[in-house]
Amino acid sequence: MSNEVNHQVRLAARPQGTPGPEVWEHTTEPVPEPGEGRIVVRISHISLDPAMRGWMNEGRSYAPPVGIGEVMRALGLGEVVASRNTDFAVGDTVTGVLGVQEYVESDGRGLQKVSPTADVPPERYLALLGMTGMTAYFGLFDVGALKEGDTVVVSGAAGAVGSVVGQLAKVKGARVVGIAGGPEKCAWITGELGFDAAIDYRSENVSQRLKELAPEGVDVYFDNVGGDILDAVLGRLAMHARVVICGAISQYNAEGGMTGPKNYMNLLVNRARMEGFLVGDYLPRWGEAGTELAGWLAEGRLRSREDVVDGTVADFPEVFLKLFRGENTGKLVLRLNRA
Ligand code: NDP
Known part of the structure; x- marks a missing residue:
């Protein structure tokens, strides 16, 4: 292994707006050997997450920023190739x-063992059976307090989290409207995924x-x-509505800061609430959610779509931008090719 x-891809500078090639540095190191009590993992799949854009910024957040010169933080999947950890x-x-x-x-802390099979490809553990599925599950059921018969609207509806949210709402007997960009995405969520309706925010008036x-x-x-889009939906709330703040991808690359909601007084008028959440806070319950999601998947009541791009770590900066250009459908994953 030592030959x-x-x-690696490291963060070289803090981006202003959309991160261009100048914010990345491509480096090489010898493959590490495991220290006492430690392991070495060969990474095969890298998860592309909008949250990574936030981790690149200076300032206080739920996680410390990635330091300049550090390897870019990313979720991923790989195989243990050397172990001195029982x-x-x-x-x-x-x-x-x-x-x-x-x-x-x-040292293995924070790593979960998973078991891909012929029916469950490895990338699914970064999608419906991983952080993405957990985000949809806890956001909709716990924070959104979903009830049968509710009318649910989800944005980013053909993306990783949104596509699972809409399906989970259908499993629980809700009516679901998805908001997504473009006719193909809208056709996919209303067709294969069974959403009741879709709004193409690029060509239609959302309100x-x-x-x-x-x-x-x-x-x-x-x-x-x-x-x-948040403002448009705030303008249409029912009495006692729940607005789940999962993310705000339209704002992550905004130069000059984010723009907040203008229509928030509708929360008062409708005695509604708006609440943010972090999927990591639900870690002790991920097992319970994973079992339920895997069961619905096996029964054919849920589908998981992974948008897998084959490439090398050097392709990461370009593949990452697909999220912000709306070029992914389902969960975006970079699968690493090796010579
Ligand atoms: P997605 O797979 O949804 O990818 C991003 C999608 O967002 C794109 O495909 C695009 O779809 C849409 N998009 C991009 N730019 C815009 C824009 N300007 N306006 C409207 N839509 C846009 O990513 P994820 O499912 O991984 O993440 C979805 C959200 O959930 C993000 O905001 C993320 O930060 C958040 N998140 C939060 C977590 C938490 O714990 N709170 C955990 C995980 C994710 P389209 O073509 O439809 O525009």
Whole structure:
């Protein structure tokens, strides 16, 4: 192993707006050897998450920023290739925070063992069976307090989290309207995924369409995007609505700061609440949620779509931008090719 090289992508500068090539540095190191009680993981899949954009910023947040010169933080999946830790054997598949690189040395804390099979590809553990599925599950059921018969609206509806949110709402007997960009995405969520309706925010007037599709108002709004779409849905809330703040991708690259909601007084008028959450806070319950999600998946009541891009770690900066250009459908994953 020691003759091989570990390719890495490091954060070289804090981006202003959309991160261009100048914010990244491509480096190599020898493949690490495990210290006492530690393991080495060969990374095969890197998860692309909008949250990574936030981790690149200076300032106080729920996690410390990635330091300048550090390997970019990323969730991923890989195989244990060397172990001096009795909890892990060579050949185990693990997920966790592994970084944008080919190998990582770790004490194993925070890593989960998973078991891909012929029916369950490894990338699914970064999608419906991983952080993405957990985000949809706890955001909709716990924070959104979903009830049968609710009218649910979800933005980013053809993305990783949004596509699971809409399906979970259908499993629980709700009516679901998805907001997504473009006719193909809208056709996918209403066709294969069984959403009741879709709004193409790029070509349609969202407020007008919500009036037609949710005449009695919106009971749960699961917000992945923020901005104008959040304002449009706030304008259509039902009494005692729950607005789940999962993310605000439309604002992450905004130069000059984020724009907040203008329509928030509708929370007062409708005695509604708006609440943010972090999926990591639900870690002790991930097992319970994972079992339920895997069961619905096996029964065919849920589908998981992974948008897998084959490449090398050097492709990470470009693949990452697909999230902000709306070029992914389902969960975006970079699968690492090796010579
Ligand atoms: P997605 O797979 O949804 O990818 C991003 C999608 O967002 C794109 O495909 C695009 O779809 C849409 N998008 C991009 N720019 C805009 C824009 N300006 N306006 C409207 N839509 C836009 O990512 P994830 O499912 O991984 O993440 C979804 C959200 O959930 C993010 O905000 C993320 O930060 C958040 N999140 C929060 C967590 C938590 O614990 N709170 C945990 C995980 C994720 P389209 O073509 O439809 O525009």
